[in-house]
Amino acid sequence: MKIRSGRLAFVALAVAALLVGAGALVLHSPDAVAASAGVEDEGAGCSVPALPDAGSLPTNAKLPDPFKKLDGSRITNKSDWTCRREEIKKLAEKFVYGEKPAKPQTVSGTVSRTSITVNVTNAGKSASYSAAVDLPSGTGPFPAVFVLGGFGADTAAIKAAGAAVITYDPYAVGKEGTPRTNKQGAFYTIYGANSSTGLLMAWAWGVSRLIDVIEQSGGSILRGDATGVTGCSRFGKGAFVIGAFDQRIQLTMPIESGSAGVPIFRGIPGEGAQSLSSAYGEQPWLGDAFGSFTSSPNRLPVDTHEMVAMVAPRGLFIMDNPHIVNLGPKSASVAALGGAEVYKALGAGDSITYWSDIQDGNHCANRPEWRTPLQQNIQRYLLKTSSAPGSFHVSSKASGNLAEWRDWTTPTLGGGTTSPTPSASQSPSASPSQSPSQSPSQSASQSPSQSPSQSPSQSPSQSASQSPSQSPSQSPSQSGGSNGGCTASVSLNQWTGGFVVTVKVTAGSAPISGWTVNTTLPSGTTITNTWNATRSGNSFSNVQYNGSVPAGQSTEFGFQGTGTATGTTATCAAR
Known part of the structure; x- marks a missing residue:
């Protein structure tokens, strides 16, 4: 890193x-x-003069x-x-x-x-x-x-x-x-x-x-x-x-x-x-x-x-x-x-x-x-x-x-x-x-x-408990999948006991107005927080500001978790 x-x-x-x-x-x-x-x-x-009281x-x-x-x-x-x-x-x-x-x-x-x-x-x-x-x-x-x-x-x-x-x-x-x-x-x-x-x-x-x-x-x-x-x-x-x-x-x-x-x-x-x-x-x-x-x-x-x-x-x-x-x-x-x-x-x-x-x-x-x-x-x-x-x-x-x-x-x-x-x-x-x-x-x-309408409750800085001597390793983007109108590619930043996954959603030859990405993660992983997407289990959908993607253009979302995420795959479907 x-x-x-x-x-x-x-x-x-x-x-x-x-x-x-x-x-x-x-x-x-x-x-x-x-x-x-x-x-x-x-x-x-x-x-230093007297500091103000919180109530004043x-x-x-x-x-x-x-x-x-x-x-x-x-x-x-x-x-x-x-x-x-x-x-x-x-x-x-x-x-x-x-x-x-x-x-x-x-x-x-x-x-x-x-x-x-x-x-x-x-x-x-x-x-x-x-x-x-x-x-x-x-x-x-x-x-x-x-x-x-x-x-x-x-x-x-x-x-x-x-x-x-x-x-x-x-x-x-x-x-x-x-x-x-x-x-x-x-x-x-x-x-x-x-x-x-x-x-x-x-x-x-x-x-x-x-x-x-x-x-x-x-x-x-x-x-x-x-x-x-x-x-x-x-x-x-x-x-x-x-x-x-x-x-x-x-x-x-x-x-x-x-x-x-x-x-x-x-x-x-x-x-x-x-x-x-x-x-x-x-x-x-x-x-x-x-x-x-x-x-x-x-x-x-x-x-x-x-x-x-x-x-x-x-x-x-x-x-x-x-x-x-x-x-x-x-x-x-x-x-x-x-x-x-x-x-x-x-x-x-x-x-x-x-x-x-x-x-x-x-x-x-x-x-x-x-x-x-x-x-x-x-x-x-x-x-x-x-x-x-x-x-x-x-x-x-x-x-x-x-x-x-x-x-x-x-x-x-x-x-x-x-x-x-x-x-x-x-x-x-x-x-x-x-x-x-x-x-x-x-x-x-x-x-x-960067829409002000997003108010996620957790930050990517909320990493899983991690030994201070453990430095994360980053893997190249993994191949993604398409299921109509968009593709999803996965990048993984992995360290012992935890990971961050970034998913790039790319529109095909025509613009899309919404997307859903289904991921497959190795057993034993737990997702702890998500950003730029709405999560339901291992499925992620766009939020209000990033659903519309022009033809050939991309948007990204991510999630963090514990365990080992090597081998994570994702498929995208346009809505």
Whole structure:
């Protein structure tokens, strides 16, 4: 599975120039990433005003202004961002994720060429966990990318770029499948099984303690000043939160994170992505306090575009899938575009990349489009050997319009630059999805597959319980069948214990107005959720927006399940 693809103490940077060329949006600027001593939270010393109470929050359908401080004034200087970021952090902890405690009283451990061990003690309670290390060729010390559950990045591409892979088991720190009143894992051993902090923040805490140990190890094997993080699906949610809440992470790379990940909370209900109540109830990913906002996200004083902004001006590479509406890709593009406004204001516009212009619609599949930018991001932010600028490649199938979501403008912030200007002379890379005249806040036309009328109750990110060391394998499309007017072809993304099946429905020589696909699966499989179709047993029918298919054209739907789906076949009948 491929993704594609920090940290700093900065005062200010030159104003970014927005360059659009050859169809790709490229935001050039002075390099915003400057090495600094390891600081998990640079704003910890900021004075943050009292946060509002949940009962007093106004309703606002627009995205909150990331530049507006809690006292009502707007920041005017780049140096103001440190404390504004801290305000966003506190709001996100209180209303969305739960608190991320500061570094415990004692953190110790070891780093070897094959593993990292962590031992934590706080207030008389102790916990331990470990992570596997896979080094690239060379002598080191090496930068490293945390791969949540081994389920995210193309680890071969990461190592080929010169970075080590740290396989981090999030479930050792915060276990899924537990009630909110009895959470399990190392984090909850320390802070209590009934802690109001959700799993995503617990996972973030776990990575921070691993970085503590790397920093304490002396840097002979791994570099504590050059770490990245990635994950896909639920682990993409985790990677996003990890990067936002630890400023030692120099490169954050979430993939297809879905609801509770990158997509703006306010956009999810209208897009038809996994509902907020479903995401909140499926696992205790989000903090307990978020429960009061699942049906009223417009009351939230923060949204995920501000979590994107929390990563600024460090490296951020968001990878998304426009083919699965349940993942909320349109809402994710809006979050990226909104966060990019902060990047631009900080003079770091070329430090963010958003890429959803992909061909393969399978969930968490290998993406050839992402391999090069993945390695370029690693080389730029972890190895410091590249200055390749970030860019936006937004698929026209799921392109959000930031202008519809904001009533604030991006200020020109004062302040100078403290980091060298990169020698970036690269031409903007071409993207077929975005015209040269299109700004990041402009929307491409929306595909019918992104109809707001769809409201599935589950997301493709709801994968079956999976061992973190098990990486999925993808099989090529299997032959499909026809039973009048349409054909169905099957693509399978399989890992031990689970799978995602994507079915392409193609009309024949004449247009069709509806379709039904009957599938045959191996015995022992169980389907856990479906998107872009209505399911009855192993039979799937179109939903309102994707029944009409022009002659020779295609639409797709998918389903996820447990067991082994190798050999799945499908036949299509037009209606």
